[in-house]
Amino acid sequence: MPELPEVETVRRTLEPLLLGRRISRILLARRDIVSGPARSANLLLQHTITALERKGKQLAILARPEHDPHAQDEQRESRGQRESRDLRALVIHLGMTGQLLFLAPRAQPPQSDHIHATWTIAGTGPRALGTLLFRDPRRFGGLFPYPSRAALEKAWSALGPDALEPPPHDHPSLARLWRSRRAIKAALLDQSCIAGVGNIYADEALFLARVHPPRPAARLSAGERVAILNAIRDVMRLSLRSGGSTLRDYRNASGAPGDFQSRHQVYGRGGEPCRRCGQLLSSKTLAQRTTVWCPNCQPRRGSP
DNA sequence: CGGTACGCCTGAAGGC
DNA sequence: TGCCTTCAGGCGTACC
Numbered sequence: 292m293p294e295l296p297e298v299e300t301v302r303r304t305l306e307p308l309l310l311g312r313r314i315s316r317i318l319l320a321r322r323d324i325v326s327g328p329a330r331s332a333n334l335l336l337q338h339t340i341t342a343l344e345r346k347g348k349q350l351a352i353l354a355r356p357e358h359d360p361h362a363q364d365e366q367r368e369s370r371g372q373r374e375s376r377d378l379r380a381l382v383i384h385l386g387m388t389g390q391l392l393f394l395a396p397r398a399q400p401p402q403s404d405h406i407h408a409t410w411t412i413a414g415t416g417p418r419a420l421g422t423l424l425f426r427d428p429r430r431f432g433g434l435f436p437y438p439s440r441a442a443l444e445k446a447w448s449a450l451g452p453d454a455l456e457p458p459p460h461d462h463p464s465l466a467r468l469w470r471s472r473r474a475i476k477a478a479l480l481d482q483s484c485i486a487g488v489g490n491i492y493a494d495e496a497l498f499l500a501r502v503h504p505p506r507p508a509a510r511l512s513a514g515e516r517v518a519i520l521n522a523i524r525d526v527m528r529l530s531l532r533s534g535g536s537t538l539r540d541y542r543n544a545s546g547a548p549g550d551f552q553s554r555h556q557v558y559g560r561g562g563e564p565c566r567r568c569g570q571l572l573s574s575k576t577l578a579q580r581t582t583v584w585c586p587n588c589q590p591r592r593g594s595p
Numbered sequence: 596c597g598g599t600a601c602g603c604c605t606g607a608a609g610g611c
Numbered sequence: 612t613g614c615c616t617t618c619a620g621g622c623g624t625a626c627c
Contacts, residue, residue, distance in 0.1 A: 292620065348621080387620055388605080405605085429604045431621055473598070482622085490620065538619090539607080579600075580620070 293385040294348055295454050295487030295527050297535035297549060301391050302345045304544040305423070308393050309340045309412065312420060313357065316411035324407045324427070327382070327435035327446075334408065334436060335381050346447045347454070347486025350391070352381045353440065379436070380443040386431030388540040392424045400424060401546060408434065428540070454487035455527045458520035468508055469516060476504035477578035479523070488523060490580045491536055491558045496522040498557045503589045504582050529554070557583040 293301070317336050319325070325334070338354035345351070355378055383391060392400055393412075396419050400406065405428040414420035425434065437443040451464035459465070468484040478484055479493040488496070497504050499522035502515055511519070530536060535549030538559070542548055552559075556566055561574025561583045570587040 294621095384621080386604095386622080427604095428606070429620090431604070471597080477598090480621085581618090 292387045292489060292491070292538065293389065293535070293541055294489035294492050295345075296492075296530035296551065297541050297543075298345055298348050298350050298385060298487075299455065299531055300535045300543045300549065301385075302343050302350055305391065305393060306343045308421070308544070309343060309352070309423070311339065311341075313337065313339045313413040314354070314410050315413040315419065318409040318411075319407070320409075321407040321430075324425070324430060324432070325434045325436065327437070328442065329436040329438050332379070332436040332438065334410070334434060335379060338379065341378065345453075347450050347482055348384065348489065349447070349450075349486075350383045350385075351437075351443055352383070353378050353443075354381070355379075377438070378440045379438060380440060382435040382437065382443065382446070383425065384432045384435065386427060386429065386433070388429040389425065389427040389432030390540065390542050391544050392426060392542065392546060393421055393544045394424060395421050400426070402426070404428070405430075423544075450482050450486040451484045452486065454485050454492075454523050455531070456524070458524060460517075460520070465520075469511070471508040473508060474505045474577055475502060475508045475511060475519065476580070476582055478508045479519075480578060480580065485523065487527065490582075491555070492523065492526050492530070493580075494558045494583050495526045495556055498584060498589060499526060501589055503591050504577055504584050506591070557585065559583070 314335050317334050335352060335354045337357045339357060340352055340354045342353040344353060394400060406424050406426045408425040410423040412420045412423060437446065452459050452462050464484050468478050471478050476493055476497060479488045496519060500518040502519060530551040533549055533551035534543060535541060536551040537548035538552060557572055560572050563572055565572055565585040565588060568587045570585055572583050573586050574581060574583045
């Protein structure tokens, strides 16, 4: 399930393939995967891609419309036409099982079912460079068009600081996090507190920080707060170096799986021995999510 | 407003 | 073998 390191890996693999390229054709097999404020917008057809950006688990393709060669008289452009030349954005959520795959012309995807959208990427000559596929069997993901960069940034301002960045300790979202009486595990899954942490990396980060997942966020010491924020960034960076975690579905844009799952300390290992101390790992449902921790390394009360 | 419960959706895995 | 149940979980919505 794609969390921040997986989405960032996709972004990095796609960026060199897409920057400066024009989208010449779009095939939308399922209209209902498109939502958001501009759900009727075209999905960057005849736009040239200028950037791939990410915040938390969200990936955005930024693109500029092609000039209409027939609209030579700039003075007579309507307001709508001028706005249409602004940078637009298409946000892609991968949800649980979403994949963005880049394929060379005529190449067949390893699994061709549940492909909901296909973008044809124009090359420099008459032939296409390839196609970008959005595949998502479970359809927890989706496409969210925004009419401008400002609209995208407004939407992204609802997210907390990105988990890969150095923790901005004075950020208002973090101040809210440390006031919360929720279990720290539940709070870490809230994208408006910190953006990019999902169930895997919440458990992994709390293990690294040696914090018991059910403890209320507001009861953590200053040292524990710092340890958690640093652990989140560390685990994200480590996972990114392995190309993310592949449990089942996740692949990068070239179809390659990640490797970080082999280095998970706690996620998916309930009942198995802790890799640090050998104690059997505990597991229970917390905030509707399976949560795994080491009762010895992450005691109920913080370390003295 | 803070917090919780639930539904969406498909495929893998396990029980019988 | 095959049918059934359970589980996985990001996120929007409903609700207290």
